[in-house]
Amino acid sequence: MEPVGVAGTETRKELTLNMGPQHPATHGVLRLTLDLDGETVIRCTPHVGYLHRGIEKLAETRTYQGVMPLTDRLDYVASVANNVGYCLAVERLFGIEAPDRAKYLRTIAFEMSRISSHLLWLATHALDIGAMTVFLYCFREREWLLDIFETICGARLTVSYPRIGGVLQDMEPAVLESLEAFTRMFPEKILEYETLIDKNRIWLQRTQGVGVISAKDAVRWGLTGPTLRGSGVSYDLRRDVPYDAYDRVQFEVPIGNKGDVYDRYRCRMEELRQSNRIIQQCIAALPEGDILASDAPELDMPISGKKELVPEMSLGNASLAFGDRVSVAPKGEIYSAVEVPKGELGFYLMSDGTGNPCRMRVRSPSYVHAGALAKMCEGGFIADVIAVIGSIDIVMGECDR
Amino acid sequence: MSGMEVQKIAERLARAFPDAIREVVGFRGQVTVIVDRASILDVLQLLKNEPDLAFSHLADLCGIDLGKTHEPRFGVVYTLYSIQHRHRIRLRAEVPADDCAIDSAGELWEGAAWHERECYDMFGIAFRRHPDLRRVLMPEDWQGHPLRKDYPVEGPAEQWPGYTEVLRKAEEFKKHELRKR
Numbered sequence: 071m072e073p074v075g076v077a078g079t080e081t082r083k084e085l086t087l088n089m090g091p092q093h094p095a096t097h098g099v100l101r102l103t104l105d106l107d108g109e110t111v112i113r114c115t116p117h118v119g120y121l122h123r124g125i126e127k128l129a130e131t132r133t134y135q136g137v138m139p140l141t142d143r144l145d146y147v148a149s150v151a152n153n154v155g156y157c158l159a160v161e162r163l164f165g166i167e168a169p170d171r172a173k174y175l176r177t178i179a180f181e182m183s184r185i186s187s188h189l190l191w192l193a194t195h196a197l198d199i200g201a202m203t204v205f206l207y208c209f210r211e212r213e214w215l216l217d218i219f220e221t222i223c224g225a226r227l228t229v230s231y232p233r234i235g236g237v238l239q240d241m242e243p244a245v246l247e248s249l250e251a252f253t254r255m256f257p258e259k260i261l262e263y264e265t266l267i268d269k270n271r272i273w274l275q276r277t278q279g280v281g282v283i284s285a286k287d288a289v290r291w292g293l294t295g296p297t298l299r300g301s302g303v304s305y306d307l308r309r310d311v312p313y314d315a316y317d318r319v320q321f322e323v324p325i326g327n328k329g330d331v332y333d334r335y336r337c338r339m340e341e342l343r344q345s346n347r348i349i350q351q352c353i354a355a356l357p358e359g360d361i362l363a364s365d366a367p368e369l370d371m372p373i374s375g376k377k378e379l380v381p382e383m384s385l386g387n388a389s390l391a392f393g394d395r396v397s398v399a400p401k402g403e404i405y406s407a408v409e410v411p412k413g414e415l416g417f418y419l420m421s422d423g424t425g426n427p428c429r430m431r432v433r434s435p436s437y438v439h440a441g442a443l444a445k446m447c448e449g450g451f452i453a454d455v456i457a458v459i460g461s462i463d464i465v466m467g468e469c470d471r
Numbered sequence: 472m473s474g475m476e477v478q479k480i481a482e483r484l485a486r487a488f489p490d491a492i493r494e495v496v497g498f499r500g501q502v503t504v505i506v507d508r509a510s511i512l513d514v515l516q517l518l519k520n521e522p523d524l525a526f527s528h529l530a531d532l533c534g535i536d537l538g539k540t541h542e543p544r545f546g547v548v549y550t551l552y553s554i555q556h557r558h559r560i561r562l563r564a565e566v567p568a569d570d571c572a573i574d575s576a577g578e579l580w581e582g583a584a585w586h587e588r589e590c591y592d593m594f595g596i597a598f599r600r601h602p603d604l605r606r607v608l609m610p611e612d613w614q615g616h617p618l619r620k621d622y623p624v625e626g627p628a629e630q631w632p633g634y635t636e637v638l639r640k641a642e643e644f645k646k647h648e649l650r651k652r
Contacts, residue, residue, distance in 0.1 A: 119608035126593075127617055131624050162499055289527050289554065292582030305528070305554045402498035405550050405561060407530065416531050418548065433531040433550075441585030470608060 084112065087452070091120045095198045095456045098466030100440060106452060114447035114455070116440050121470040129430040134160050134399070135234060137430065142228035144415075144434060145468040148187035150179040150219075151410035152468075153232045158313055159406035159417035160234045164399065168314070169360040172236035177315040178249070178352045179222070179231055180408075181345040185256075186215045187411035187463075188338050188345075195335070195460035196267060199276045204266050211259050214252055221245050236362030246353055253350045260342050277332035281446045281458035284329055291442040294435050295413025296337040297462050301329030307409035319351040331454075331461040338463075399423055412436055412463050436462075436469035477502040477560055480524060488514060493565070501561065508547075508564040508573045515579055518551055518560065526551035526560065532576070532586035534594035535563075536620045543567035545596055549576070566596055575601040593618035 090101040099120035105113040125144065129137045141156040142149040154176050161167065168176065193208035216226040222245060223231045223238055231238050267273040283293070288301040298305055306323040308316045324340035326333025399421045407416035413435025420429040439462040446458050481495045481502050491510035496503045506514050518526040531550040538544065545566040552559045566573055575598035577584035587598045588607040595616035598604055606613060610633050615622055 119606075119610075122608040124617060127622075127624060165499060287581075290581050292529055292580060292585075303554060310554075310557050311559075403503060403548075403561075404499060404501060405531065405559070414530060416550065418531060418533060418550065420535060429535050431531065431533040431535075431548075433533070437589075438582055438585065441582065445581070 082107070089455070091117075096459060097194060097464050098469075100459070100464065100466060100469070102443065102447070102455065104447070104452060104455065109451050109453070111447050111450055111452055111455060114444050116443045118437070118440050118466070119470050121466045123471065125471045126430055126432060129427055131426060133425050134427065137427070138230050138232075139228070141432075142230055143467055144432065144471065145187070145410060145412060145436070145465045146227055147190050147465060148183040148411045149228050150176075150183040150231055151187075151408065152415065153230060154180050154314070155406070155408040155410065155415045156417055157232045157234050158408060159404060159419050162406050163402065163404045163419050163421055164234075166235050166363050166365050168236045168363055170315075170357045171240075171359040172361045172363070173314045174352045174356050175237050175241055175361065176232055177319070178241070178349055178356075179219075179229075179237075180314070181348045181352075182215050182218065182249070184345045184411045185342060185349075186212045188342050189215075191338065191411075191460075191463045192263060192335075195457075195463075196273075198456050198460045199273065201267055201270070201273065204263055207259070207263060207266070211252075211256065214248075218245060218249055218252070221248075233362060235365070236360070240361050246356070249349065250353055253346050253353075256346050257343060260339065260346075264339065274332065276454075276457055277335060277461075278330060279328070280331045280454045281450060281461055282328065282330045283442070283446050287445060288329065288442075291445060292438045293413070293442055294438070295409065295411070295463075296334055296341060297413060297435075297439055299324065300326040300334035300337050300461075302327045307407055307414060311407070313408060315352060316348075318355070319348050321348050331457050334461045399425065407433070410435065412465065412468065413439070415468075432468075432471055434468040434471060436464045436466070437471075439464055440469050476558055480518075480558070480560055484514060484517070487517060501559070503561045503563055505563050505565065508566055511547075511549075511562070511564045512574050512576065512579070514562060515549065515551075515576055518562075519579055523556070525553045525555045528552045528554050529576070529580040529583055529586075530559070532583055532590065534590040534596050534618065536594060536618065538620050539568075545571060545594060547573055547590060547596060571595055572597040572599055574599050577602055592616070595619065 085106045087104045087106055089104055090096040091099040101117040103115045104111050125140045128140055138153060138156060141152040144152045189208040189212040193205040196204035219229055220226050222241055223229050283301055285301045285303050288298050289303060302325050304323055304325050309323055321344045324337050326337050401421055401423045403420040405416055405418045407414050415435060416433030418431035419427050422428040443458065447455050478497060481504050484504055485492045485495065488510055491507040491514060493505040493507060518524050530552045533548050535546045535548055536544060537546065543565040545568060547564045547566060549562040564573055573596060575584065575587055584602055587601055588605060590596055591598060591604055592606040592609055593616055609617065612633060
């Protein structure tokens with residue numbers, strides 16, 4: 071064997087490593103360039119945009135209702151959350167409010183999407199770190215929720231279930247029963263996941279003290295959602311700026327204190343329980359009544375919900391749908407944000423009075439979090455980069471829009 | 472967050488910066504303060520650092536294009552939120568098309584620099600003293616700024632040169648393919 075080197079003569083050299091965009095642990099098409107010194111990351115530069123589809127530009131050419139399917143494709147693992155966020159923004163722009171029953175139905179669907187999103191996150195995050203079984207467990211429960219979505223509106227992922235001023239259709243009693251059965255069973259299942267990993271030595275070593283970001287830095291970088299709460303900042307839009315039925319249900323906002331991967335994991339696990347609680351309360355208190363506001367603007371074609379198409383109105387609709395010069399929307403600008411599974415999803419809408427938005431800006435949490443990877447990966451080991459990416463729960467559809 | 476309270480904050484800003492605040496617009500309980508771009512950093516700093524305002528969270532920063540007929544044509548919109556006091560305010564700095572630049576807020580919020588890159592990419596608004604002003608969503612050699620109103624929704628006839636380059640490379644890499652059995 072030839073000697074590989076003589077002691078004392080090694081030269082230190084920085085190595086630049088390209089990770090992604092085609093890498094299974096980047097959850098899509100995220101690319102990072104890592105400047106390495108041995109195994110330590112000196113600098114991490116995120117590159118995004120590989121999934122850019124110009125959703126903000128497309129929205130300017132569509133009617134308000136026509137934008138809805140685009141919002142499905144933002145965070146495609148929790149599409150209801152995006153739909154509701156968009157609907158609320160348009161409702162606030164038009165100054166209308168959904169009826170009580172619709173509010174509760176939207177809250178139920180919203181929390182279902184949070185659970186299914188968190189389950190997918192836990193599954194892939196654990197898989198990235200090497201825990202294979204959790205993946206299968208999580209997908210088992212997620213399947214139940216996706217089946218319920220399918221029963222409600224026919225789609226499993228990109229559901230477009232809410233409507234501006236309400237929801238597409240009512241939930242049948244059988245659906246609510248199935249959902250209630252799910253909520254009774256689910257707390258046990260969360261315990262099952264925790265039994266697998268919560269005290270697992272490998273899991274703890276891979277997550278504790280890794281990817282630390284302080285509360286002050288987290289706010290300065292604009293982090294939101296569980297990624298921010300893991301650092302100990304209590305900021306949850308469901309509680310702080312309540313929308314839909316969130317001001318009528320009891321829930322807690324779990325926070326961490328160290329700001330590492332483990333605390334972010336704990337926050338999301340606790341959120342699964344809280345979401346389950348919210349769904350239970352909503353089913354118990356579900357009021358009777360309309361599911362679409364009577365003053366909802368006729369922006370959707372075909373008309374959905376309980377509204378009937380009046381022949382004279384259809385002409386008016388046609389002019390709305392094609393964005394004529396008729397002033398159909400109030401002029402003004404609005405910023406409306408909701409707490410989606412990943413963090414704060416904000417819609418900034420600017421209306422010039424026509425039937426399509428003059429500007430629609432999507433403030434997506436994943437985009438902000440991708441930028442903050444530079445901060446969280448710095449100084450850690452290269453293997454920890456995987457754990458950090460998993461812990462911010464990034465979805466590239468939402469990041470690149 | 473009540474509309475009245477935000478209105479008071481806007482009035483306070485107008486008193487503190489009588490020359491910089493152009494207009495205060497209220498709509499559905501939200502308030503937009505239109506600010507002269509020369510003083511935008513001072514205004515942001517005051518909002519962030521005053522203890523009773525404490526707008527610590529820069530929720531959003533984005534550009535807008537009001538169209539060629541509107542003067543000034545562009546704007547940069549800052550949405551601020553106070554985690555402590557739970558109030559929200561929106562600032563809009565006006566940016567004219569012939570001198571399309573504004574100061575970067577990267578010193579106040581690290582996250583701002585990341586949003587500003589997107590704003591530059593989409594609208595061509597330059598941010599002075601920005602640490603790393605490059606395109607972020609579009610390819611680096613892309614021509615034009617997609618969210619401008621005069622940018623077409625359906626693409627130009629010619630293909631993006633980067634795409635032909637990708638195809639050429641893919642062809643080249645075929646020589647490394649394993650021989651089929």
